[in-house]
Amino acid sequence: MPIHSGEILFIKSAKDGIPNRDPLNDSDARRLFPEEDGRISLSDVSIKRDVRDYVLSVNEDSPQAMHNQIFVQQIMNDKGNLLGRKSLAELIAQNVGKEKEAKKDMKSVLLEHSFDVRTFGIVYSVNPKFHLTGPVQFGWAHSMHPVDSHYVQGTVVMPSKDVSNNSGGDEEGKTQGTIWTSYTVPFAVFAMPAVINAKNAEHTQMTPEDQELLLKGLWQGTQLRQARGRGQQQPLFLLHVEYRDPHFRIGYLEDYVSLHLLNEDQQWGLNGKQPSSTKDISLDIGPLLEVLEQYSDKIANCRIWVQPTLQVKGDMTAYQQPLW
Known part of the structure; x- marks a missing residue:
């Protein structure tokens, strides 16, 4: 129909x-x-x-x-990079078990699935x-x-970085919450x-x-x-x-x-x-x-x-x- x-x-x-x-x-x-x-x-x-x-x-x-x-969606690879068009299309072909068909005609695979x-x-x-x-x-x-x-602001109780010791033995890092x-x-x-x-x-x-x-x-x-x-x-x-x-x-x-x-x-x-x-x-x-x-x-x-x-x-x- x-x-x-x-x-x-x-x-x-x-x-x-x-x-x-x-x-x-x-x-x-x-x-x-x-x-x-x-x-x-x-x-x-x-x-x-x-x-x-x-x-x-x-x-x-x-x-x-x-x-x-x-x-069209946000998917990361193992290295933390976003997948591009080719990889996203190949992922669909893999999900539906049509990798071989996709190599010959990706357009038909995507239209169907x-x-x-x-x-x-x-x-x-x-x-x-x-x-x-x-x-x-x-x-x-x-x-x-x-x-x-309206422009608004607030605070988050967690510091943006952990406190750590530098080479001189002094503590570095943020000890207060972050302002947003x-x-x-x-x-x-x-x-x-x-x-x-x-x-x-x-x-x-x-x-x-x-x-x-x-x-x-x-x-x-x-x-x-x-x-x-x-x-x-x-x-x-x-x-x-x-x-x-x-x-x-x-x-x-x-x-x-x-x-x-x-x-x-x-x-x-x-x-x-x-x-x-x-x-x-x-x-x-x-x-x-x-x-x-x-x-x-x-x-x-x-x-x-x-x-x-x-x-x-x-x-x-x-x-x-x-x-x-």
Whole structure:
């Protein structure tokens, strides 16, 4: 059964952390918009890593593990160096018992056994080289409201180095804890769009099962990959719409949803009110539902998943799905 062309809109929140830091700005939040705009952003790399890490975790107990290997991941060799493209591909071939086949046709082995190659594509710069554009392409995620990041610091009780004696018999080393510094965001809600291209899915052999694993990975992968610096993250809203015509799409679905403060007397802004949790906000999907109805003859299927704690304006009963 072939993949339909479609679109995804994924909305998630992060509390007390920054999901995707900017190494060129002291690891503060990424800002693609002017400072006065106030919005912060996440790259597609961050989202795809959540999905990949989720697939890796479920592979441990899954009969589909041989089919859903992960190509792009951080693996060290015996010398502590990261594996490159060639070694990662050879590792997959080894895991699935196809070393001989891989020497003749690595592309076919990866397409058959690697979930992220089929879903996100691949640039394989090892002879023989090949490149496949992934059927699933995420855009940047932007916060749906102005966000002010804060510079914080603290201490760790452990010294960074053990005390030792130098050649003169004197003690050297740090005897006090280490001071750490970081930027953090109290709370932010992000909207990320994606497109699924049916023609590209034919080339990478992406299956409907891959598509379902992707959607589940977006939701549960966000909850899985928690870390102190990334904050406590929560999936809030996920829309997947499939089109009958592979060349049609509504486009920019994120423009049809908006976030509102429950206290309507307060105004958004860096100098005004900023939400501190989902209790402060509601998501208006009325315009989104209207545009879905407008193009209903173009739509083959539409599904919505929503976090029960999120207040949503708009009747999505016809599309709502049970959570995984």
